[in-house]
Amino acid sequence: MQLKSQVEWALHCCSILAGLPPEGYLATRALAELHGVPKEYLSKALQALSNAGLITGTLGPSGGYRLARPTSDITFLDVVEAVEGSASTFVCTGIRDNNPCATRADIDDCDRGPCAIARVMWQADKAWRDSLRSVRLSDLRDSLERDIPADLWRRTGEWVLARA
């Protein structure tokens, strides 16, 4: 089970958009060039972020995207769910109902909760989402600023500003 590559791209794009000056926009073309990914595919990831209300775009020659919310108000989970959706990684298809020993009354039992297997799987899905929800884009910017050599961080910032 693997996340789409677009999740990786979307997270990197958000981390770059987080560094734009207020009211600055960055074009899909620039984001694609900076990350070395195909513009056409990246467009879909950006569209997903836009549909989720995480980024906002303008059209025209100087058009592009910027974050729609403060970096402290966007979590990793927001970005992952924008691309992958929020449906659980585990789908219970209710195969216990196929048990030839189960009567109609067993299956229709109103008190019957979700299957014990589904409960465990959903709990693990929740643990994954909770972990993603605990890290905000503002935390990521702090990590990147610590990790990336100061000179590269500065040059990248200048490259972005020249295109924003």
Next chain:
Amino acid sequence: MQLKSQVEWALHCCSILAGLPPEGYLATRALAELHGVPKEYLSKALQALSNAGLITGTLGPSGGYRLARPTSDITFLDVVEAVEGSASTFVCTGIRDNNPCATRADIDDCDRGPCAIARVMWQADKAWRDSLRSVRLSDLRDSLERDIPADLWRRTGEWVLARA
């Protein structure tokens, strides 16, 4: 991002094999009938469990499968990874190296750890696996015995024993 249906089937099959008498085996056909799933597809899930050393099979007319380890020694994670593999749900393709501002020295920097984005994604993957690792097949059997009406639990047990 969704797990294969085979994960659901494999977990249900393990929960049933956990109720077999010592040295009893249950045929793929019986497991398929009990869960109402296609025998041919279920065979692949069982083969994956066998390859992972979780169940063991015998051939012949009375052939089938049984657990290869005690129920307290098989976790949800074991079953999920038998079917889905143990590779992380997030693959870092290293797109930060495509940054046109990065020099060869930046990219080759020996001190450079994994990307901050990958670290967060891998931590969430670990939270998911830790949650799955925390529940054993023996815990599941206890939950099922509490959840399932006593009469249905007994009839299902008899159905299985008659075919083991």
